[in-house]
Amino acid sequence: MVLESPRSPLVLRERPVPSPGPGQVLARVRACAVCRTDLHVVDGELPAVPHPIVPGHEIVGTVEACGAGVALVAGERIGIPWLGATCGRCRYCLAGQENLCDEARFTGYQIDGGYADYVVADARFCLPLPDALDDVHAAPLLCAGLIGYRALRMCGEAKRLGLYGFGAAAHIIAQVAASQGRECHAFVRPGDAAAAAFARELGCAWAGGSDETPPDALDAAIIFAPVGALVPVALAAVRKGGTVVCGGIHMSDIPSFPYALLWGERVVRSVANLTRADGAGFMQVAARTPLRVEAEVFALTEANAALARLRRGELTGAAVLVP
Numbered sequence: 580m581v582l583e584s585p586r587s588p589l590v591l592r593e594r595p596v597p598s599p600g601p602g603q604v605l606a607r608v609r610a611c612a613v614c615r616t617d618l619h620v621v622d623g624e625l626p627a628v629p630h631p632i633v634p635g636h637e638i639v640g641t642v643e644a645c646g647a648g649v650a651l652v653a654g655e656r657i658g659i660p661w662l663g664a665t666c667g668r669c670r671y672c673l674a675g676q677e678n679l680c681d682e683a684r685f686t687g688y689q690i691d692g693g694y695a696d697y698v699v700a701d702a703r704f705c706l707p708l709p710d711a712l713d714d715v716h717a718a719p720l721l722c723a724g725l726i727g728y729r730a731l732r733m734c735g736e737a738k739r740l741g742l743y744g745f746g747a748a749a750h751i752i753a754q755v756a757a758s759q760g761r762e763c764h765a766f767v768r769p770g771d772a773a774a775a776a777f778a779r780e781l782g783c784a785w786a787g788g789s790d791e792t793p794p795d796a797l798d799a800a801i802i803f804a805p806v807g808a809l810v811p812v813a814l815a816a817v818r819k820g821g822t823v824v825c826g827g828i829h830m831s832d833i834p835s836f837p838y839a840l841l842w843g844e845r846v847v848r849s850v851a852n853l854t855r856a857d858g859a860g861f862m863q864v865a866a867r868t869p870l871r872v873e874a875e876v877f878a879l880t881e882a883n884a885a886l887a888r889l890r891r892g893e894l895t896g897a898a899v900l901v902p
Contacts (some may be wrong), residue, residue, distance in 0.1 A: 580592075580619065580633065580634070580694040580695070580879060580880070580882040580883075581631045581632070581694075582621055582628075582630060582631060582632050582633070582634060582682065583630055583631045584601075584630055585621075585622070585623035585628065585630070586621070586622055586623050586663065588883045589621070589634070589694065589728070589729035589882050589886075590705060591880055592631075592663060594695075596696075596697050597697060597699045597761075598644070598695070598699075598700075599644055599645060599646040599649075600646045600699075601646045601648055602622035602646055602647070602649060602701060602702055602703065603645075603646040603649070603699050603700065603701055603702060604641060604642055604644070604645050604646070604651055604657070604699070604700055604701075604702045604705060604849040605642070605643045605644040605645070605697060605698075606638070606640030606641060606657060606659065606697065606698050606699075606700065606705075607641050607696065607697055608638055608639075608640045608695060608696055608697060608698055608824075608902055609639045609640055609641060609645050609656075609714040609785065609901070610638075610639045610695050610714040610715045610717070610718040610899050610900070610901050611635040611638045611639070611692070611693030611728055611745070611899070611900045612718035612721065612722070612723065612747070612874070612887060612897045612898065612899045612900075613635075613637075613877075613885045613897065613898040613899065613900060614636065614637055614722045614723065614747070614748075614891055615747075615805060615827065615881070615889065616636070616661070616687075616688075616722070616827075616828050616829070617635065617636075617687060617781055617886065617896060618740040618886060618890055619633045619805075619828065619829045620632070620634050620687065621886060623775050623896070624687070624829050625688065625828070625829060628688065628727055629689060629829055632688070632689075632691060632781075633687065633691040633692050633693075633694050633695050633698075634675070634687040634688075634689070634692050634693075634694050634719035634882075635666070635686070635687045635692035635693030635694040635695070635900070636659070636660060636661040636687035636688070636692050636693065636721065636722055637660070637661075637688035637693070637718045637720075637721035637722045637723070637897075638658065638660075638686070638692065638693035638698060638700075638718070638721060639656065639657075639658055639659075639714045639717050639718045639721070640656070640657060640659060640660035640693070640698060641655065641656055641657070641707065641836045642655045642657060642706065643697070644654075644660055646700065649702040650702075650769060651702055651705070651731060656708055656714075657705040657706065657707070657708070658702045658705065658706040658707070658708045658717065658718075658721045658858075658862075659686060659693065659704075659705055659721070659723060660686065660704070660706060660719070660721045660725060660858060661685050661686055661687070661688075661708075661721075661722050661725075661852060661853060661855065662677070662683065662686075662704055662763060662852055662853055662854070662855070663676065663680065663683075663685055663686040663689070663700060663701060663704055664683065664684040664690070664701050665677045665680040665684075666680055666682040666683075666785050668679075669681065671761075675854065675856065676850050676854070677854050677855070678846070678852035678854045678857075679680075679835060679851060679852075680758065681692070683852070685852070686698075686700065690737055693781060693900075694879065694882050694900060695902070696879075696902045699788055699793070699856070701739060702854035703854055703855075704855060706855075706858040706859070706862060707720070707859075707862060708720070708862065709792075709862060709865045710866075710870065711865075711866065711868035711869075712865070712870070714901075715874050715899045715901065716872040716874055717718055717860050717872075717876070718897070718899050719747050719751065719872055719899065720751070720861070720862070720865055720872070722748075722853075723746075723747035723751055723897055724751045724752070724861060724865065725816050725853045725857055725858060725861050726748055726850060726853060727749065727751055727752030727755070727801070727826065727840060728752065728755065728857060728860070728861040728864065728899070729805075729853055729857050730744055730748075730752070730801045730824045730826040730850045731752050731755065731801065733822065733824045733848060733850065734798070734799035734822055734824060735803065735822065735847060736772045737761065737797075737798035737799035737801070737821070737822065738760070738761055738762060738798055739762045739764065739765075739795060739796070739797050739799075740756055740761050740762065740763050740764065740797065740798065740799055740801070741764045741765075741766060741793060741797040741801070741813060741816055741817070742763055742764070742765050742766065742778075742783075742798070742800070742801055742810075743766040743800060743801065743802040743804055743809050743812075743813060744766070744767075744789075744804030744806075744836075745765045745766070745774050745777065745778045745786070745803075745804065746776075746803060746804075746846060746892075746894065746896070746897075747894075747896060747897035748803045748826065749765065749778075749801075749803050750777070750778070750781055750872075750873055751870060752799060752801070752894050753778065753781050753783055754781055754782065754868065754869075754870055754871065755868055757781075757782040757868075758853050758868045762784045762887060763771055763778075763782065763783040763784060764783065764784060764785045764793045765778030765779075765783040765785070765786040765787075765789065765861060766786075766788065766791070766809075767786065767787070767789065768788065768789065768791040768892060769789060769790045769791075769806040770788065770790035771788070771892075772788065772830045773790075773895070774786075775787060776894070777873075777895055780843055781871065789812065790810060790812075792815075792816065793816055793823050796817065796821075797816050797817045797818065797821060798817065798818060798822075799815040799817060799821055799822040799823070800816060800817055800821070800822075800823050800824070801823075801824045801826050802823065802824065802825050802826060802827070802830075803826045803827065804827075804870040805827045805829055805830045805831060806830065806831055807830050807831040807832045807833035807834065808831070808834055810823060810825065810833045810836075810847060811836035811840055813847055813898070814836070814840040814841060815840055816845070817845060818843075819843030819844060819845065820844045820845065821844065821845050822846040822847075822848065823845070823846065823847045823848075824848055824850060824853055825847070825848070825849045825850065826850050827850075828851070828852070830876065833867065845863065856893075861886065872896065872897070873895055873896025873897065874896055874897050874898070874899045875894060875895070875896065875897070876899055876901055877886075877898055877900050877901070878900070878901060879900050879901065879902045881882040881900070882900055885898040885900060896898075
């Protein structure tokens with residue numbers, strides 16, 4: 580399923596099966612979750628999207644063939660995430676911050692992704708996957724889980740945690756946070772009683788609309804919804820010294836707000852992409868934490884319908900495409 584121009588529907592195209600080059604792996608796609616970042620790619624909200632491009636960066640696949648220098652073997656199950664390549668030599672790469680590399684390339688954005696039967700990836704950036712989850716339920720871990728995990732780590736030791744936007748990422752990371760003894764408060768679209776009930780099912784201590792005030796001040800908050808207006812809302816909900824983490828790659832403009840909301844050593848910070856260390860760390864957590872990953876399956880040819888459902892906020896958990 581190919582994006583041939585900005586803000587246009589994806590189209591089904593037959594292409595030759597690609598061949599892996601040195602250091603690359605060819606994987607047969609078993610499942611690819613649909614991420615909000617895919618919407619930003621399709622809607623032209625990210626800069627310099629090359630067209631045509633195949634979206635998708637939450638990919639579970641099995642190795643079909645390997646290029647020279649690759650230690651993976653045919654039949655091995657791998658995960659292919661958003662971070663697809665880095666330069667390996669800049670100040671960021673050398674400091675363990677490869678997610679900030681200026682020459683980084685991303686799956687489904689600059690590299691053809693997983694809305695396809697086959698995908699080629701740099702073997703160094705592929706991840707092992709926990710055996711406990713099948714292909715469909717492992718796919719959302721590759722971005723929703725990974726970005727949620729990085730955002731959670733940025734909250735430090737926060738015990739009372741707010742999650743704004745209870746979708747693919749929040750429903751996974753709420754369970755991880757609960758396993759760590761944290762108390763989660765879920766903020767959903769005003770009036771979305773079903774999403775609030777789902778959050779409570781997954782162990783959240785409180786769930787309500789994003790226009791509501793939590794019963795107690797939060798130690799930290801993570802904003803997964805791409806809504807800049809939630810930043811001052813979250814700042815008002817966290818205690819002095821608390822942290823607000825913006826978990827998306829794209830967000831609408833943040834409106835001006837009084838300095839009093841930031842004062843008191845509150846912190847606002849963003850999460851940018853992920854590192855391979857994040858991937859390895861989170862997969863270890865996922866392997867030992869019983870996770871209920873809510874997934875709605877769509878055929879690959881239904882990619883446009885899945886994106887439309889995500890855009891309208893009609894999904895509980897994650898949409899996953901299966902070839």
